[in-house]
Amino acid sequence: MHKKGNYKPEDLQKEKPYxxxxxxxxxxxxxxxxxxxxxxxxxxxxxxxxxxxxxxKTNAQLFEASKxxxxxxxxxxxxxxxxxxxxxxxxxxxxxxxxxxxxxxVASSQSxxxxxxxxxxxxYNLQYRTAKDERVRASHxxxxxxxxxxxxxxxxxxxxxxxxxxxxxxxxxLKDKYEASSSETAIKAGEKxxxxxxxxxxxxxxxxRFNPGQKQVVxxxxxxxxxxxxxxxxxxxx
Numbered sequence: 001m002h003k004k005g006n007y008k009p010e011d012l013q014k015e016k017p018y019x020x021x022x023x024x025x026x027x028x029x030x031x032x033x034x035x036x037x038x039x040x041x042x043x044x045x046x047x048x049x050x051x052x053x054x055x056x057k058t059n060a061q062l063f064e065a066s067k068x069x070x071x072x073x074x075x076x077x078x079x080x081x082x083x084x085x086x087x088x089x090x091x092x093x094x095x096x097x098x099x100x101x102x103x104x105x106v107a108s109s110q111s112x113x114x115x116x117x118x119x120x121x122x123x124y125n126l127q128y129r130t131a132k133d134e135r136v137r138a139s140h141x142x143x144x145x146x147x148x149x150x151x152x153x154x155x156x157x158x159x160x161x162x163x164x165x166x167x168x169x170x171x172x173x174l175k176d177k178y179e180a181s182s183s184e185t186a187i188k189a190g191e192k193x194x195x196x197x198x199x200x201x202x203x204x205x206x207x208x209r210f211n212p213g214q215k216q217v218v219x220x221x222x223x224x225x226x227x228x229x230x231x232x233x234x235x236x237x238x
Contacts (some may be wrong), residue, residue: 007066009230025054032105036113045216056225107161115213124172131167139193157209158190
């Protein structure tokens, strides 16, 4: 990137180092997918989504890195200066962010596999369960024991995981053993659990309102990586 003096999204398909970064990132997420017993077609869909996410993540990182190339006068900085600044960016994307994303990939893949395993019997509902320890978020604890039919709209938006490092799950329970919850009340609790408005007025947790099993994806379809310059081109080419 420093040698070229810039970065363009189309470089992802041309430069081997960028391709290697995408593949390395995908392999980390793929490990979380193949570690679960999921139907063949769903597995392919999850892997496709993980590869796309890896591409979008790489594009976001490189786009941000490209902003470090020039000084205030618009001239290319010495490589040593750019390299030092890039180190911090690299730690964020490939250690801090990646750790949270991998944990999410594990939870999301497990949830998708569980969703695929549910039968069609009308004897069962789904029940929301937390990890039941001191690390459970209060907003997620408010969802504990919500019990609703699989077809209820609640599960389309609030089937776990519902955030980074969320350890919640959903299990099948007998209808005659657990009373069904109010769908309206449950949805309101789900909306509250996935609401955190930042200084920019945007809800940072809204991206988690999706069901990985229904959508057959690992990561939030509206993740910020998908809004970075060049993301649409990458999606169109995938």
